[in-house]
Amino acid sequence: MRLLLIHSDHIEYEARKKTKVAEEDAVPKDALDEALAVFCAVESVDEENIEDAVRQAADEIVTTARQLGTTNIMIYPYAHLSSDLASPEAAVNVLRGLAETIAGMDGFVVKRAPFGWYKAFSLSCKGHPLSELSRTIVPGEGAAAPKKEIEH
Amino acid sequence: MRLLLIHSDHIEYEARKKTKVAEEDAVPKDALDEALAVFCAVESVDEENIEDAVRQAADEIVTTARQLGTTNIMIYPYAHLSSDLASPEAAVNVLRGLAETIAGMDGFVVKRAPFGWYKAFSLSCKGHPLSELSRTIVPGEGAAAPKKEIEH
Ligand SMILES: [Mg+2]
Numbered sequence: 001m002r003l004l005l006i007h008s009d010h011i012e013y014e015a016r017k018k019t020k021v022a023e024e025d026a027v028p029k030d031a032l033d034e035a036l037a038v039f040c041a042v043e044s045v046d047e048e049n050i051e052d053a054v055r056q057a058a059d060e061i062v063t064t065a066r067q068l069g070t071t072n073i074m075i076y077p078y079a080h081l082s083s084d085l086a087s088p089e090a091a092v093n094v095l096r097g098l099a100e101t102i103a104g105m106d107g108f109v110v111k112r113a114p115f116g117w118y119k120a121f122s123l124s125c126k127g128h129p130l131s132e133l134s135r136t137i138v139p140g141e142g143a144a145a146p147k148k149e150i151e152h
Numbered sequence: 153m154r155l156l157l158i159h160s161d162h163i164e165y166e167a168r169k170k171t172k173v174a175e176e177d178a179v180p181k182d183a184l185d186e187a188l189a190v191f192c193a194v195e196s197v198d199e200e201n202i203e204d205a206v207r208q209a210a211d212e213i214v215t216t217a218r219q220l221g222t223t224n225i226m227i228y229p230y231a232h233l234s235s236d237l238a239s240p241e242a243a244v245n246v247l248r249g250l251a252e253t254i255a256g257m258d259g260f261v262v263k264r265a266p267f268g269w270y271k272a273f274s275l276s277c278k279g280h281p282l283s284e285l286s287r288t289i290v291p292g293e294g295a296a297a298p299k300k301e302i303e304h
Contacts, residue, residue: 009274016280017279080156081232083288118283120277120278120283121276121277121279122274122276122277123275124275125274126272127168127271128168128169128270129169129270131270
C-alpha cells in the first residue's frame with residue numbers, strides 16, 4: 001500500500017460521477033478541518049494479507065496523527081500513487097478496514113471518500129516540514145518502509 | 153518521470169522553509185486559476201536523456217492542456233510520486249526545461265513552484281472524468297506510457 005499523508009487546514013470532496021467500479025452506499029460529499037488527509041493506493045501485494053496491511057497502515061496513520069496533534073482523519077482512495085493496484089474489491093475492503101480500525105480508537109474522527117467515483121476535491125496543505133509524508137506498507141514486514149520525509 | 157495532472161479551478165503555493173537541496177532565485181509564492189497543475193517527480197532514468205524526457209513531458213502536458221481547453225500551467229515538483237528519484241541538480245534542470253519549453257509555445261502561461269522547499273499549497277480539482285491523469289515518461293521511448301485514466 002502506498003500512503004501520502006498531508007496535514008491539511010481543510011479537505012473536502014464531492015463525488016461527481018461513477019466509474020465502473022464505483023462503491024455503493026458511500027457518503028457523496030464531506031469535509032474536515034485540521035485533518036490528516038490520507039491518500040491511499042491499495043496494491044496487489046496487500047491482497048496477500050489484508051488484515052496485516054490494514055493493521056500496519058492504521059498504525060502509521062495514528063502515529064503520524066498523534067505526532068501532528070490532529071484527531072481528524074480523511075481516508076481518500078488515490079490510485080495514481082501506484083502502478084500495481086489491488087482488485088477493486090480488495091481495495092474497498094482495505095479502505096473500509098482502515099476507517100473502521102481508526103474510528104474504533106479513542107478520540108479519532110474518521111471520514112472516508114468513496115472508491116471508484118470521479119470526485120471534485122479541494123485541499124490545503126499546511127507546509128511545515130512534516131506536513132507531507134509518504135509511506136510504503138508491505139504486509140508481513142515488521143514495519144512500514146521506506147519513509148521519505150523530504151519534500152521537493 | 154512521473155506526472156500527475158490535475159485540472160484545477162485554483163492552485164496556489166507559498167514556499168515556507170528550505171530543505172538542503174533548495175533551489176535559489178525561485179518565485180516564493182504564486183497562484184493560477186483555471187489551470188493544469190502538473191505534479192512532477194523527475195526519476196533517475198530521466199538523467200539518461202534529459203532533453204528527451206523534457207520533450208516528451210512537454211508534449212504530454214501541452215496535449216492534455218489543449219484537450220481540457222486550459223492555457224495556464226503550474227509545474228509543481230512532487231517527489232512523493234516516485235521511489236527512484238533523479239539527483240536534485242538533474243531534477244531542477246528538467247523542471248526548468250519543462251517550464252521554458254511550454255512557455256515558449258504560443259498562448260501558454262507557465263508558473264513553476266520551487267524545488268527543495270517545504271511549501272504550503274492549496275488546490276481544487278474540478279472532478280470531471282479527465283481532471284486527474286497520471287503519466288509515466290521514459291526517455292528514449294516513442295511515447296509516454298502507461299496512461300491511467302480511471303480515478304479511484
Ligand atoms: Mg473514534
